[in-house]
Amino acid sequence: xxxVEQDPGxxxxxxxxxxxxxxxxxxxASQSFFWYRQxxxxxxxxxxxxxxxxxxxxxxxxxxxxxxxxxxxLIRDSKLSDSATYLCVVNxxxxxxxxxxxxxxxxx
Amino acid sequence: GAVVSQHPSRVICKSGTSVKxxxxxxxxxxxxxxxxxxxxxxxxxxxxxxNEGSKATYxxxxxxxxxxxxxxxxxxxxxxxxxxxxxxSSFYICSAHERGLNTEAFFGQGTRLxxx
Numbered sequence: 001x002x003x004v005e006q007d008p009g010x011x012x013x014x015x016x017x018x019x020x021x022x023x024x025x026x027x028x029a030s031q032s033f034f035w036y037r038q039x040x041x042x043x044x045x046x047x048x049x050x051x052x053x054x055x056x057x058x059x060x061x062x063x064x065x066x067x068x069x070x071x072x073x074l075i076r077d078s079k080l081s082d083s084a085t086y087l088c089v090v091n092x093x094x095x096x097x098x099x100x101x102x103x104x105x106x107x108x
Numbered sequence: 109g110a111v112v113s114q115h116p117s118r119v120i121c122k123s124g125t126s127v128k129x130x131x132x133x134x135x136x137x138x139x140x141x142x143x144x145x146x147x148x149x150x151x152x153x154x155x156x157x158x159n160e161g162s163k164a165t166y167x168x169x170x171x172x173x174x175x176x177x178x179x180x181x182x183x184x185x186x187x188x189x190x191x192x193x194x195x196x197s198s199f200y201i202c203s204a205h206e207r208g209l210n211t212e213a214f215f216g217q218g219t220r221l222x223x224x
Binding site: 089101 | 142144150151152153154157199201203209210212213215216217218220
């Protein structure tokens with residue numbers, strides 16, 4: 001079993017849609033959690049950290065369920081510029097483990 | 109945010125030659141840097157953890173004699189792919205944390221290596 005698993009993609013959605021990404025992790029000792037965004041042939045960039053209480057940044061909402069070892073990312077009112085690969089990242093103590101990524105394509 | 113600079117961004121080399129990739133933290137000191145490899149449509153796979161002033165820690169399955177890592181200063185880590193072969197062709201990317209592993213990782217721009 002992979003340490004971090006994400007929904008397989010790609011997700012193809014129209015502009016304005018709401019889309020949800022899911023992620024599970026296997027190491028219960030994991031300490032911190034993130035969503036990164038990676039554009040084609042570019043380096044990953046932090047989208048948001050994920051906290052137990054849940055956190056929101058504009059159209060983006062991230063949630064963490066430690067008991068279920070589950071992380072989610074919700075994107076509301078999708079924009080064309082949201083098209084990218086979204087990486088679930090877990091700090092498995094001492095190193096970051098990346099999920100395989102979920103590709104999102106937002107169409108006009 | 110903090111800046112990590114990676115060089116070169118793209119390199120093509122012949123089989124059997126060695127290639128050095130540099131990763132610099134421009135505005136902070138990084139005692140630890142990380143080296144990843146990414147195949148097309150795949151996620152980042154951690155290759156090794158580079159520690160300033162000491163030996164790198166390699167992940168299982170990564171040949172330390174093949175992928176030489178040197179972290180001689182608090183702002184520079186290098187990855188040398190020795191005796192490169194076509195199967196070493198990949199996207200290599202480094203990262204560092206300005207304030208510890210529980211905070212944002214800053215990535216270099218990545219190096220696309222093609223071995224012909």
